Amino acid sequence: MNTLVPPSVAEQSEAEALFRFETAAPEPIRTALGLNATRIGGGVVLSMRNDPTRYWSKALGFGVTGPVTAGLIREVCDFYRAEGTPQAVLQIAPAFLPEDWEAICESEGITAGSSWVKLVAATEDVVARADALEQSPTGITVAPVGAGDAAEWGSVLVRAFGMPEEHYAQLSAYSAAQPGWHPFAAWLDGEIVGTGTMYADGDTAQFFAGGVLPHARNRGGQTALLAARARAARDLGCRFLVAETGAETPGTRNPSLHNMVRLGFRVAYERRNWNWQPLPEAA
Incomplete structure (x- = not known):
């Protein structure tokens, strides 16, 4: 462990x-x-x-x-x-x-x-690996979510995970302005296509809701969202990052897991x- x-x-x-x-x-x-x-x-x-x-x-x-x-x-x-x-x-x-x-x-x-x-990571390790990446997102721009984009961000968040928009999009959007939460979005051609947020508390930043809409995947958007949150966590003084994703079973591959490991996250336990x-x- x-x-x-x-x-x-x-x-x-x-x-x-x-x-x-x-x-x-x-x-x-x-x-x-x-x-x-x-x-x-x-x-x-x-x-x-x-x-x-x-x-x-x-x-x-x-x-x-x-x-x-x-x-x-x-x-x-x-x-x-x-x-x-x-x-x-x-x-x-x-x-x-x-x-x-x-x-x-x-x-x-x-x-x-x-x-x-x-998964867990030292914040500085993830930032260093993100800075060393040779590839940049293809057409993707990642930035913090402002109040004017919260509703669209909440909608994309639930759609990326295959959840219905009614009520769930509002639940997600409301979190964007709450204390301790730091939401980020990935844009492609002026459209929000990916989401990721984190809850910062003392030394630890909890990553949450990292996802990209199907038509915008395989462009490096999720990795860029992970990197942006790691840099924000460093700036907030968080020394450690925590995240969760589905475990792989025989014959399956979880791209989210591999993206996090590539950036320096380590599997703590299943x-x-x-x-x-x-x-x-x-x-």
Whole structure:
């Protein structure tokens, strides 16, 4: 396991960014999406009841301030049951999974899903590699997002990930002006075609929502978005970068993973997505 950034820091970096991204949404968006959140056992529990993407209901950041126990997971699942959440994902670093995790999963209706890769980097290393790149983006320009571009940026963000625009574009756009967030866009021929943002907190910058629309891919846009955020993180005094992406499975290739590794990110660990659904009530 890579120890440049310990799992405790890497997990809480992501958890805090997601908590702030979702809970800062204006009330009409929260109501439409059925969005609610709480903090339990040092982690965050995010519920989006009306979420056809099945992405935004997540519980993560556990194992840092105390152990992961059956009682803790029961409390998390009780929150989801009370919210009427149809499904959620629990994300726990492998270092923090307890010995009785299998029994806990069986008790709460939790099953193993896909895996993500947690990546970390020293900010200066990524900036140095970005500066040394010989190739520049083909026709792509990357710059910070201003208030006048936030709505278009939010729309592109969700479309790049195949999510519906209604409500989700506004949720994303609203984050652009929130404290601690630093959004960037990639432009091609005057059109926003890529997005990437980061949440800066002390020594750490959490990368989030890096994506490019299909017609503008393979031009170096995602690498340019990574580099721009790394330079911004350096200027903000952040020493470390944290990011996540899908783990590769046999026969698949994740370009995002390779772009980050090429820029100096290191794989810290793979983390399983644990899928929760409410158990059928006993007759």
